[in-house]
Amino acid sequence: MSKPRSKPCLPGPTPSGSAQGAKSALDSLREQIDGIDQQLVDLLVQRGRIIQQVTDIKKRHDLPTFHPAREENLISTRRAQATQAGLDPDYVEDLFRTMLRHSRVGQLSTLSRRSVRPGAKILIVGGLGNMGRFFSTWLRQSDYEVRVLDRDDWPKVRSLTTEIDLCLLAVPIEITPSIALQIGKYLPPACVLTDITSLKRKPLEAMLRGHAGPVVGLHPLFGPATVTMDKQIVVFSPGRSLSKCQWFLDQLTLWGNVLVETPASEHDEIMGIVQALRHFATFTFGQFLCSRGVPVLRTLELSSPIYRLELAMVGRLFAQDPQLYAEIIFATPERQALLKDYLESLQKNLSLVERGDKTEFIARFRQIAEWFGPFSEQAMRESTFLVEKLVHRF
Amino acid sequence: MSKPRSKPCLPGPTPSGSAQGAKSALDSLREQIDGIDQQLVDLLVQRGRIIQQVTDIKKRHDLPTFHPAREENLISTRRAQATQAGLDPDYVEDLFRTMLRHSRVGQLSTLSRRSVRPGAKILIVGGLGNMGRFFSTWLRQSDYEVRVLDRDDWPKVRSLTTEIDLCLLAVPIEITPSIALQIGKYLPPACVLTDITSLKRKPLEAMLRGHAGPVVGLHPLFGPATVTMDKQIVVFSPGRSLSKCQWFLDQLTLWGNVLVETPASEHDEIMGIVQALRHFATFTFGQFLCSRGVPVLRTLELSSPIYRLELAMVGRLFAQDPQLYAEIIFATPERQALLKDYLESLQKNLSLVERGDKTEFIARFRQIAEWFGPFSEQAMRESTFLVEKLVHRF
Numbered sequence: 073m074s075k076p077r078s079k080p081c082l083p084g085p086t087p088s089g090s091a092q093g094a095k096s097a098l099d100s101l102r103e104q105i106d107g108i109d110q111q112l113v114d115l116l117v118q119r120g121r122i123i124q125q126v127t128d129i130k131k132r133h134d135l136p137t138f139h140p141a142r143e144e145n146l147i148s149t150r151r152a153q154a155t156q157a158g159l160d161p162d163y164v165e166d167l168f169r170t171m172l173r174h175s176r177v178g179q180l181s182t183l184s185r186r187s188v189r190p191g192a193k194i195l196i197v198g199g200l201g202n203m204g205r206f207f208s209t210w211l212r213q214s215d216y217e218v219r220v221l222d223r224d225d226w227p228k229v230r231s232l233t234t235e236i237d238l239c240l241l242a243v244p245i246e247i248t249p250s251i252a253l254q255i256g257k258y259l260p261p262a263c264v265l266t267d268i269t270s271l272k273r274k275p276l277e278a279m280l281r282g283h284a285g286p287v288v289g290l291h292p293l294f295g296p297a298t299v300t301m302d303k304q305i306v307v308f309s310p311g312r313s314l315s316k317c318q319w320f321l322d323q324l325t326l327w328g329n330v331l332v333e334t335p336a337s338e339h340d341e342i343m344g345i346v347q348a349l350r351h352f353a354t355f356t357f358g359q360f361l362c363s364r365g366v367p368v369l370r371t372l373e374l375s376s377p378i379y380r381l382e383l384a385m386v387g388r389l390f391a392q393d394p395q396l397y398a399e400i401i402f403a404t405p406e407r408q409a410l411l412k413d414y415l416e417s418l419q420k421n422l423s424l425v426e427r428g429d430k431t432e433f434i435a436r437f438r439q440i441a442e443w444f445g446p447f448s449e450q451a452m453r454e455s456t457f458l459v460e461k462l463v464h465r466f
Numbered sequence: 467m468s469k470p471r472s473k474p475c476l477p478g479p480t481p482s483g484s485a486q487g488a489k490s491a492l493d494s495l496r497e498q499i500d501g502i503d504q505q506l507v508d509l510l511v512q513r514g515r516i517i518q519q520v521t522d523i524k525k526r527h528d529l530p531t532f533h534p535a536r537e538e539n540l541i542s543t544r545r546a547q548a549t550q551a552g553l554d555p556d557y558v559e560d561l562f563r564t565m566l567r568h569s570r571v572g573q574l575s576t577l578s579r580r581s582v583r584p585g586a587k588i589l590i591v592g593g594l595g596n597m598g599r600f601f602s603t604w605l606r607q608s609d610y611e612v613r614v615l616d617r618d619d620w621p622k623v624r625s626l627t628t629e630i631d632l633c634l635l636a637v638p639i640e641i642t643p644s645i646a647l648q649i650g651k652y653l654p655p656a657c658v659l660t661d662i663t664s665l666k667r668k669p670l671e672a673m674l675r676g677h678a679g680p681v682v683g684l685h686p687l688f689g690p691a692t693v694t695m696d697k698q699i700v701v702f703s704p705g706r707s708l709s710k711c712q713w714f715l716d717q718l719t720l721w722g723n724v725l726v727e728t729p730a731s732e733h734d735e736i737m738g739i740v741q742a743l744r745h746f747a748t749f750t751f752g753q754f755l756c757s758r759g760v761p762v763l764r765t766l767e768l769s770s771p772i773y774r775l776e777l778a779m780v781g782r783l784f785a786q787d788p789q790l791y792a793e794i795i796f797a798t799p800e801r802q803a804l805l806k807d808y809l810e811s812l813q814k815n816l817s818l819v820e821r822g823d824k825t826e827f828i829a830r831f832r833q834i835a836e837w838f839g840p841f842s843e844q845a846m847r848e849s850t851f852l853v854e855k856l857v858h859r860f
Contacts, residue, residue, distance in 0.1 A: 414750075
């Protein structure tokens with residue numbers, strides 16, 4: 073390795089200069105980088121302006137926001153250009169995905185106000201709760217006439233339900249079935265009845281019993297703090313006359329939601345795992361850390377980014393509404409049975425550890441890995457991608 | 467909302483044209499976007515070339531890769547420029563962080579070959595294992611003379627240890643202490659003895675007993691599949707004559723690692739939580755899904771991105787080496803006791819659910835949230851940031 077030398081007086085064939093020479097060479101290169109970066113931002117500004125024009129045209133002509141084929145085509149073209157110029161195509165794709173997302177979200181915030189049925193009358197029962205207020209804002213922005221029925225408004229129920237096109241139940245899980253029976257009596261025959269609780273079987277049964285018209289159960293997989301509907305999932309379970317409910321599902325799609333259909337019983341079984349068990353396990357982990365007084369911040373200093381990500385999942389639970397989690401975990405007797413089964417599984421695994429039976433542990437591990445199949449490789453890829461983002465952001 | 471009209475024949479004050487007019491206007495705007503995108507990639511190529519020149523100068527003059535102050539300064543300047551031009555500064559920061567990371571990793575792959583002590587002789591005990599081979603590759607690339615002692619090489623131990631400057635133990639946790647005692651007898655007095663197991667107390671004690679010279683315990687928080695050392699954490703526990711071990715710690719820093727010092731006992735206690743308990747809980751979750759035959763892919767379709775992230779953490783465990791996880795979980799009697807305590811916590815929480823005691827659940831929840839303090843808000847922010855990345859990447 074060449075050592076720093078004194079100032080070069082004569083031009084020579086050796087590539088190295090003095091330490092001072094190196095500094096000034098670096099300074100000049102950094103100035104060049106700054107110049108390029110400034111040009112990059114200028115181009116981003118220009119790009120933003122053109123996209124604003126695209127949005128305006130789309131809005132005037134009711135055209136869809138999102139053009140998947142065009143996005144993929146754009147990515148492929150930039151990847152090819154990168155490869156040809158000797159740049160890493162994944163890197164260039166990463167940058168362009170960020171730009172596309174930004175422009176999609178920007179367009180959505182303008183275009184999402186469009187309405188499938190402007191002026192339609194919608195009653196939100198529980199309209200002063202968090203989710204009730206959330207839907208009320210979105211619906212009003214899209215030119216719906218929104219009415220609210222909360223705890224104290226039952227004396228006005230007749231006038232509130234007059235000529236309404238849709239009734240949305242946004243009350244806690246435990247009272248949703250009884251409210252469905254109660255409100256059903258007042259609804260016009262063609263009115264759509266729907267709910268947004270995180271259980272579907274019982275609320276759907278009650279809505280079908282309480283109302284003879286169109287019924288659909290919804291479960292939006294996002295909370296009231298969501299700022300964009302872009303790609304947010306809404307699960308729906310058909311009840312009756314789905315075609316007459318379609319306009320409301322179309323409204324959700326127009327806002328950017330992705331709709332997934334599932335029978336109510338399948339929904340509830342899967343949510344037992346996805347929500348009740350997962351939240352219970354996460355709660356227990358946080359409770360255990362707290363009960364032992366584990367120094368959380370010190371554990372973060374001494375850990376890999378993967379642990380940081382896992383701990384973030386635990387911490388995030390406790391930044392949210394306990395009532396909501398209690399409702400999900402305590403919802404049904406089936407869920408209690410599920411949690412009990414989980415405890416038994418844990419007990420069996422612990423006795424393996426207490427017996428020191430590593431061989432059996434490894435055999436089980438391999439069996440589970442095989443059962444997961446290609447998913448574990450995919451999980452590895454996804455989580456590694458995210459960990460890189462985490463490391464370089466925070 | 468204006469409806470599509472027939473082709474405009476005369477210029478007029480109305481902003482809308484026909485559907486065909488809209489299409490051709492959109493096409494022309496899209497061409498402009500393509501032109502801008504092409505220029506963006508051209509600039510990225512130019513940027514890459516200048517960074518290559520920076521790297522060459524840094525390499526010639528042994529300058530550090532990473533310049534945190536310069537990076538933050540660059541980000542602030544671009545944020546200010548974005549704000550002034552009416553662009554979202556977070557969006558611009560996101561793009562530039564990606565660029566900086568790319569250039570840092572690119573520079574590291576060139577610069578990481580630099581050596582703190584070129585030609586120094588390093589013996590890797592267990593040099594044919596995964597981590598042994600990993601370190602052997604990195605050390606050879608940095609001009610060290612690497613020797614390997616694996617299971618069958620003990621007859622050659624005298625010649626292998628002759629004049630070595632450092633001995634690195636890369637054998638399974640359970641045999642690390644006995645190997646430390648065994649090899650100690652052969653080491654030159656000034657030789658550094660170190661290990662890379664995920665426990666520190668016992669291995670460090672054994673190294674100090676087996677060897678009278680400099681000793682330091684290491685725990686790299688990454689696996690053998692790691693491709694860049696950039697910002698990867700290595701925990702170290704000083705044993706004896708730390709200043710004589712410093713050159714090796716400096717080598718790790720030069721490769722891009724971040725070093726964190728901790729006493730061996732603190733290390734082991736924290737790793738009980740961070741590794742043993744966490745892995746055990748994750749293992750149990752995967753085992754439970756498998757034992758019930760839960761349709762994993764269907765649960766993904768019906769879930770929020772947060773669940774997808776949580777399930778990815780479970781799946782990723784099973785893409786890895788069961789032996790390593792068994793070693794971590796089964797390591798010490800203290801760890802078994804920890805897992806047992808965890809089981810008891812879970813049992814207590816379950817009995818809350820079985821009693822239907824929501825009030826107590828919510829009270830505990832609030833208590834834990836308070837204990838986590840500002841961490842839960844931070845966790846919420848970090849995980850939300852990552853979920854957005856996940857949604858828009860996969």
